[in-house]
Each structure stands twice: as C-alpha cells, then as structure tokens.
Amino acid sequence: MSKNETELTWKDIEVGAIACDPGSARGYKTGDWRSQRPTYNHARCLKCGLCMIYCPEGCIYENAEGKFEASLFHCKGCGVCAKECPTMVITMVEEG
Amino acid sequence: MDKQSVFIPKLISRKEPFAPGHRACIGCGEALAVRQLCKELGDNVIVVNATGCMEIIASQLPNTSWTVPWMHTLFENTAAVASGASAGLRAMKRKGKGPSQYVKVVGMGGDGATSDIGFGALSGALQRGHDFLYICLDNEAYMNTGIQQSSATPFGASTTTGPAGEKSLGQVSWKKNLPAIVAAHDVPYVATACPSYFHDMLSKVRKAMAVRGPAYIQVLSVCPTGWRCATNQTIRLGRLAVESGMFPLYEVVNGEYTLSLDLPTLRPVREYLKAQGRFRHLPDHEIDYIQTRVDKEYAKLRKLSRVAKAPAAARPAVTHVPESQGEIAAGLPALQETVDGILARYRNDPALLISILQDIQAAYNYLPKESMERVGSGLNIPLSQVYSVATFFKAFSLKPRGRNLIHVCLGTACHVHGAARLRDKIQRALNIEPGGTTPDFRFTLETVNCVGACALGPVVMINGKYHGQMTAQKVDALLKSYT
Amino acid sequence: MAEETRVGTEVSLAVGEIVRMVNTDVIAAYPITPQTHIVEHLAELVADGKLDADFITIESEHSALSACLGSAAVGARTFTATAGQGLELMHEVLFVASAMRLPIVMAVANRALSSPLNVWGDHSDVMAARDAGWIQIFTENGQEVVDTMLCAFRMAEDRRVLLPVMVNIDGFHLSHMIEPMFLPSQKEVDAFVPPNHYPFPLDPNKPVAMGDFAPPIIYTEAKWSQEINIEHSAPVIREIWGEFATQFGRTYRPVESYRAEGAKTLLLTMGSFSETAMTAVDKMRAAGIDIGLIRIRLWRPFPFAEFREAAKGADTLIVLDRAISFGVGGPVAAEARSALYPMEKRPRVVSFVGGLGGRDITVAGFEEIVKRGKEIAAHGSPREFEIFGVRE
Numbered sequence A: 001m002s003k004n005e006t007e008l009t010w011k012d013i014e015v016g017a018i019a020c021d022p023g024s025a026r027g028y029k030t031g032d033w034r035s036q037r038p039t040y041n042h043a044r045c046l047k048c049g050l051c052m053i054y055c056p057e058g059c060i061y062e063n064a065e066g067k068f069e070a071s072l073f074h075c076k077g078c079g080v081c082a083k084e085c086p087t088m089v090i091t092m093v094e095e096g
Numbered sequence B: 001m002d003k004q005s006v007f008i009p010k011l012i013s014r015k016e017p018f019a020p021g022h023r024a025c026i027g028c029g030e031a032l033a034v035r036q037l038c039k040e041l042g043d044n045v046i047v048v049n050a051t052g053c054m055e056i057i058a059s060q061l062p063n064t065s066w067t068v069p070w071m072h073t074l075f076e077n078t079a080a081v082a083s084g085a086s087a088g089l090r091a092m093k094r095k096g097k098g099p100s101q102y103v104k105v106v107g108m109g110g111d112g113a114t115s116d117i118g119f120g121a122l123s124g125a126l127q128r129g130h131d132f133l134y135i136c137l138d139n140e141a142y143m144n145t146g147i148q149q150s151s152a153t154p155f156g157a158s159t160t161t162g163p164a165g166e167k168s169l170g171q172v173s174w175k176k177n178l179p180a181i182v183a184a185h186d187v188p189y190v191a192t193a194c195p196s197y198f199h200d201m202l203s204k205v206r207k208a209m210a211v212r213g214p215a216y217i218q219v220l221s222v223c224p225t226g227w228r229c230a231t232n233q234t235i236r237l238g239r240l241a242v243e244s245g246m247f248p249l250y251e252v253v254n255g256e257y258t259l260s261l262d263l264p265t266l267r268p269v270r271e272y273l274k275a276q277g278r279f280r281h282l283p284d285h286e287i288d289y290i291q292t293r294v295d296k297e298y299a300k301l302r303k304l305s306r307v308a309k310a311p312a313a314a315r316p317a318v319t320h321v322p323e324s325q326g327e328i329a330a331g332l333p334a335l336q337e338t339v340d341g342i343l344a345r346y347r348n349d350p351a352l353l354i355s356i357l358q359d360i361q362a363a364y365n366y367l368p369k370e371s372m373e374r375v376g377s378g379l380n381i382p383l384s385q386v387y388s389v390a391t392f393f394k395a396f397s398l399k400p401r402g403r404n405l406i407h408v409c410l411g412t413a414c415h416v417h418g419a420a421r422l423r424d425k426i427q428r429a430l431n432i433e434p435g436g437t438t439p440d441f442r443f444t445l446e447t448v449n450c451v452g453a454c455a456l457g458p459v460v461m462i463n464g465k466y467h468g469q470m471t472a473q474k475v476d477a478l479l480k481s482y483t
Numbered sequence C: 001m002a003e004e005t006r007v008g009t010e011v012s013l014a015v016g017e018i019v020r021m022v023n024t025d026v027i028a029a030y031p032i033t034p035q036t037h038i039v040e041h042l043a044e045l046v047a048d049g050k051l052d053a054d055f056i057t058i059e060s061e062h063s064a065l066s067a068c069l070g071s072a073a074v075g076a077r078t079f080t081a082t083a084g085q086g087l088e089l090m091h092e093v094l095f096v097a098s099a100m101r102l103p104i105v106m107a108v109a110n111r112a113l114s115s116p117l118n119v120w121g122d123h124s125d126v127m128a129a130r131d132a133g134w135i136q137i138f139t140e141n142g143q144e145v146v147d148t149m150l151c152a153f154r155m156a157e158d159r160r161v162l163l164p165v166m167v168n169i170d171g172f173h174l175s176h177m178i179e180p181m182f183l184p185s186q187k188e189v190d191a192f193v194p195p196n197h198y199p200f201p202l203d204p205n206k207p208v209a210m211g212d213f214a215p216p217i218i219y220t221e222a223k224w225s226q227e228i229n230i231e232h233s234a235p236v237i238r239e240i241w242g243e244f245a246t247q248f249g250r251t252y253r254p255v256e257s258y259r260a261e262g263a264k265t266l267l268l269t270m271g272s273f274s275e276t277a278m279t280a281v282d283k284m285r286a287a288g289i290d291i292g293l294i295r296i297r298l299w300r301p302f303p304f305a306e307f308r309e310a311a312k313g314a315d316t317l318i319v320l321d322r323a324i325s326f327g328v329g330g331p332v333a334a335e336a337r338s339a340l341y342p343m344e345k346r347p348r349v350v351s352f353v354g355g356l357g358g359r360d361i362t363v364a365g366f367e368e369i370v371k372r373g374k375e376i377a378a379h380g381s382p383r384e385f386e387i388f389g390v391r392e
C-alpha cells in the first residue's frame, strides 16, 4: 500500500482490514525518536556482530569492510550496541 | 547449548523477518526477542499473536513489521486460535488442500496473555496436543496497558496496580512457575530462554520447531519502560536475571529437566534488583528473603535437572564421536545415512547449507571429508562451495575433534581477566596447541573471540557449557570431570 | 429436486447432516443445552469416518469461536454451534470474526440467559449479539433449518460477502423437533456449494497480516468498509436464495408475509413461533378478524425495504419479542419502530414480550395478544411495552 494512513479512504481498506504488504513498517522512520546516536571507532572492531544481534530494531548492517553500523533511519538510540560491544567501538553522543 | 562457535552472531540469518520500523519503546527487549526468534522460525510459519505490546507496536494499519503470515485477534485466545489454525492446516492437508509445505503454527503472547487471561486456552491447547509452538514473551507485567501487575510479576516488583507504598512492597506473591505448569501437561518440549543468550534461545527454537506437537518457550524480555532502567541495560539485565538465578535457563524435554547454563555460583540477586527502579524500594531484609527463596528454587531446579550428573545430556545431537581414525573409516556407511537424514530434514535446500553443516558437525564433532562430498551431491552444488562455507566459519572443523570440545574465550573482556594465562595452562595440561586434539580424542582445544558472556569472564566453554570466572587453579579439576 | 430424500429426523441431526455434506474441515464446539445434539451428532460422524474433519473438543465457547477464527483464516471450511451462555461467552470473539471477514457458519440453538438459570428457548442470547456484524437468519421449521444451513455456507464463503453467518434455531422448540424434511443428495450439495476458496488465507506462500492495530486516523475507514460490506451482502443473499429456489423449488425471502394483503393489523414474529402464529391468523381470519402475519427471516443485514413493503398499508403492527432489552422493551419492536419511522404513513407499533425461557405461546395466546394489541392501538397503554402471560 503506497498511500499513508492519512490518505487512505475506506475503499482502500482491504478485506478484513488486512495488511498485504509484508514488512511495510520499514517505511516508518523511527530514527526521529533518537536523542543519542552511535558513533564508531571502527579500528577496534572485531567484526563479531554482537551489536547486530542485540539490536532491538534490527537496523545494524555489515558494511563493505565487514564491520557493523546502524542505519540511522531506524536507530532509536537505545545504546544497547554501545553497551554490549566487547571492544567498545561504539560511543553514544547526544543528537545535536 | 550445542554448536557454540566463534562469532556466533555471524552464523545467524541476516534476514529480518520482523522488519524494523516497529514502534516498540527504545531498548525494548520484547521486540528484540521477537526479532531474534523470527530469524530461527523461518518462513514456513503462521504467527498468532495476542493483544499486548508486540501486537500494537508491530502492525499499525495499513502496515506491518511481519513478513510471515500473522494474525492477531484478541488478548486471551491465542492458544485457541492457534489450535484452530493448526487443525485447519491438518484437515486441509489430509484433503489435499492448503499450503503444500509443512507449516508450523506459532502462538505468541505476553506474560499476561499467557499466564493470566489466556491460561485456560493455553492449557486446553496443550492438553489436546495440537501441533504448535507457543512462545510466552515474559516482561513480567501488563506493559501495554501501563505496567500493571500480572501473575508473572516477580516478588517485590512495584507496578501500577501493585505499587509499593507505606503498607505494601508491591507484588507480594512469588512469580507463577508457568514452565512447570506447562511441563505438567506432559508436552514434549518446554524451555526458558532470554535474548541475552541468543544462541541458546535460537537452538531452543530449533528444537521446538522440530517437535510435532505442542512446544512451549518462555522468553524473559527486559522492558526498560516497565522495569525502570536505562535503555542500554536490556542485554545486561537479561544476563543478570539468568546469572542470579532469578530466571534460570533450562529445558524440559519429555519431562526431563536440563539446566542450559549451570552456574557454579549464582550472582547475588541484589546486583540484579538494584539495577531496576521497580525494585528500588526494597529494604535489605526483603532482598535477603528474595535471595533465600531464589537459592531454594534454584537448588530445586538443579536437583530436578540431569545436567550436573551427565554433561553429555546437554548435547543430544551428538550421535557418534570417533574413538580412533580406524573407526572413522569403518563408520562410513553410517555416515552417509546420517548425512542423508540431515539433508532430508532440510529438504535438500542449498539455502540451508550452514544449518546442514552445523548438524553434521554436531553429529561428528567435525566435518568428515566424505560428508561434504555427500552434501555437495545431495544439494546439487559444487564441492568448492561447501568447502568455502566450511572453511570460512571457524565454527566448523575439517579435522576430527575430541569427544570434548574446549573453547577458551579470548574476547576483550575475558582477555582482561586473564584468558591468555588460562589458555596456556590448558595447553600445558593437555599438551596440545589451540586447534589440536589429544591423541586419545578426549579433548580438542580451540580459542574464540567472544561468546557473548562477557560478564562471566574469563569463560571456558566445554561442550557448549559455560564455565565462568575460571582460574588456572581450577583447570585440572575441570578437565578431570570430562572423560 | 428429484434427488432429495424425505427423512423424519431431529432437526439438530439434520443440521449435522448438512455440515457433513458440505465436507466441513474443522468443527470447534463446546457443549451446551440445547445445542448438544448438533455437536454430538457431528462428533459421531467424524468418529465413524463419515465426515473427514478435525473436531476440536475445546475448553470453552470463547475458545471454540477463537479456534474457528484460526481455522477459517487458514482457509478451512469451519463450523461451530452454541446457545445461550455459550453465545455470550463468545461475545467478544463474534465481533472479530465479522470484522476480519472470516466465513464461519454457526448454528445457535437459541436459549434464555442466566440468571436464574434456564436452558429453554428464547431470543435473549442472539439479541445481545445482534450488533456483532454477522449475517443472522431466523428459521421457522426443520426444512427451513436444513435449507438455511446449506445456503449459509454459500453466503459466508461468497467472495462478495465473506462474513460469518449465524443460523438461529429456537432451542428445543425447533432444535429438538422430529420433523419430516427433504435432505438434498450429495450431488446436489456439491453442485450448490462449491469448495471454499478464502481469498486471503494465512499462507507462507503469500503472507498477509490480519488484525492490525488501527488508531483514530484509520479506524473509522475500517468500520465503514465493514458496514458497506454487510449492506452489500443483502443482494447476494437474495441471489443465493433465488438460486436455491431454482435448484430445490423452495423460496426464501428476507421477510415473509402471511395473509397480510390488505390487513389493517399485522402481527410480527421471528423464529419458530411463526408456525403457531399462522394457525392463529387462520383461525382469527375465519372468525372475521382483520389480521395478517409478517415474519423477519433475515435479521442482519436488516431488510429495510422488504420490511417497509410488508408493513405498509397496515395501521397497527403488533410485535412479539422473545427477549427484553431491560429498561427499553422488545428489541425487535424497537427496530421495527425505527425502520418504519421514515414512512409517511406508518403503522403504529405495539410491543409485547413473551415466550421467555421456553414458555410456550399457544394459538389462543396469539389470539389474546392480537386482541390486547388492538385495544392498545385504540386506547393506548400505561406502559411502553407489555408482557404476555405473566402472573400478576
């Protein structure tokens, strides 16, 4: 469904009000919720992926170098990755 | 806890079947649990969800975070809806209708949905024996409606309907032992889990998915909003809950209890309680009471559990460990059969190569050359591809390994706590280098970089079982306990 | 038509036979008098291998209908039955079934509600469920039950409808009657009821999410689409009844009239009492009393046009309700009044409640109701509605 909820008319409601576009919540920007942001000192990264598996959002991806980084579109800034990174690659900084 | 490895996160599917863009609170452990669980549930599931945080946050019309078929109807009926879906699929399959592949119905509900209002429906569904997996996302209160007390709220926790006050401690009764009640239904598989121990949780999901009948997993899910803690404490608090014995990890397989993580010593519950606002009001003598009770409950659980007596029981997947090279050669026909069985379990799907290799490795403790050839031909992919995966992950070994696999964690946290000394000590004791196997096939020694149990460091893992806070002095006794 | 067989059997068992003949996949039901004979018969059919279905011996009615949600959502043909307290325990789930557009067929052996406990028939149960968004049909006799059951699966599963259907069968008074009925042949059933093809099942090969959360910005749209849908089901229901008439020769309409032509006073009933009421009308007509009968068969969606058409021309409409909306009166009377209100010249509605908790109303009783109704029409009543047959 391409329209957002404010534009939808009753005719756009699917049978039984089902959502037919799996995973479409991706389009919702939760990054706006953030008050702090992860920053990286990737030199220390072990590429272990712990931050990726512990991220409640599932917004951490492996970059071209095989190191891990959060997509700020979805990152809510919880700080779990920074807390769990065994080599303290990640530092949370206040959003400006 | 089989199949431990280096950088375990890398072995886990990168797909996000529970898509980001959900509206869970910042640092939500329940959303994290669902996200991790979905990675192991795979595509061929139907998820039936109770009303509660996970329903509200993940699917706001017209969108959804779910990429597998998902249904939410009400708060208290999840197990009943799952019963109907499971029966419907079964009846249709018999009559040649519906999806052609095997589909698992997975119920998911909060602790309130499961242990309170939906308790009757769950009990009925378990007793009738439907083929379904029920996952209770236990954040220990009715969070979606604003942190009200449930029967899963732990003793002493303050909630909005059981607030601490001049005359009250908050929750004054002990947390309902739901896994034991579920186990009393005589179902094949019951387990507790926590996303802080994701590899343990996912291996439990895998076992539960293999059951044809009712299976139940209760997942402790830290809720920073309701527990009143910082949003970055989600993983740490999960660990503390487990390591303090407040929420032990165990399995009940056909009635047999096994502790997944049998800690030599429990951390003081004080450490766990003090980290959360919901317990902040507790006076010392109440904390002492909780400590006594937790110790007692943990001792009960240990007594029930077989793990202390027979460590190998924790690794049911190991079907054969070679005594000698000669035996390996002699065992070839059996090997083909085993590998074919594993391939069939994964429907000869090349996309599941890693899982297949993991299972073979679990069966033999290494990947015999012949097994990889068999895998290549069975999946119809070049042998080089099998080898590239087998050699990429340090978790796989191409050499025969001992009956007992030792992993010394050299991750940062363990390193700081003297892991290198520990490694040297074990090397000397067994007279092998890392990567090596003792001539009697009793031990293989490997090193890893972080097993995700940093708080326990230094950690030595033997056959998937953690031995935390290890010292060089304790090594000899530890090795002796493995034959 | 020639292939039908005439059998004498209990109406509950005939319900079971139709559920068998349409090759239902899942039945989830919880026992409650007077529904028990329906589900016991079905359990027997499954046990004997005469129906290849999963019969879920579930632990409550709330769960029974919930299981039906799951089963219908995966695309299985689904049936349940209940009565009285059971329907009330299902209450919450009823609304979900309709809003999610799940084609479940449910027989309700209508029963009174506690307290005091009473297992006999009246319409208290269904009247409390009338706003649940289900198609609701009332039946008068065994043949009508059989025919309605058959049509119910067609209606529920029609791509243009996709709604749950409730077939109301008066408890004991109808459910336990042994009557002669025509049962269709298997061939006829197969021709009339095609296999269920739910268009959006829960299927990993084409994932959908059912039961989203809807904030104020979109809830109204969702509800309006549901309303339009049930309104649009009416012509399809008529079409299916029309097809049924062609194939089986028996005609069903949303509203039936009996000797109503030109009558200035009309009696309105629903369910099995209509048979007695017809006899009473015959008797009164023979005695020169001006009276006719109308009967609402399709209760939801409410057949406004047909109802107004049936009632027009009369001065008085005497409504007999088998339920009380406490503090208000008879629910059917209240709806009849509001349906008639927009008419320029409309009959005056006189409301009676009677036949509660299984108390019978005889032919003489209907004569009395009509007599008193005419008095009220002429001189008024001290009350908004009156109760029939109460001991003073």
Ligand SMILES: Cc1ncc(C[n+]2csc(CCOP(=O)(O)OP(=O)(O)O)c2C)c(N)n1
Residues within 6 Å of the ligand: B030, B051, B052, B053, B054, B075, B076, B109, B110, B111, B112, B113, B114, B137, B139, B140, B141, B142, B143, B144, B145, B150
């Ligand atoms: C019948 C009914 N009663 C109450 C509610 C209100 N309600 C919705 S979610 C919820 C709490 C859910 O708690 P839990 O199951 O623990 O899930 P959580 O939100 O904590 O994940 C409550 C009380 C409801 N939706 N339905």
Ligand code: SF4
Residues within 6 Å of the ligand: B023, B024, B025, B026, B027, B028, B029, B030, B031, B053, B057, B139, B143, B144, B222, B223, B224, B225, B226
């Ligand atoms: S209240 Fe707790 S469980 Fe619910 S979304 Fe927020 S953090 Fe998650």
Ligand SMILES: [Mg+2]
Residues within 6 Å of the ligand: B110, B111, B112, B137, B138, B139, B140, B141, B142, B143
């Ligand atoms: Mg909860």
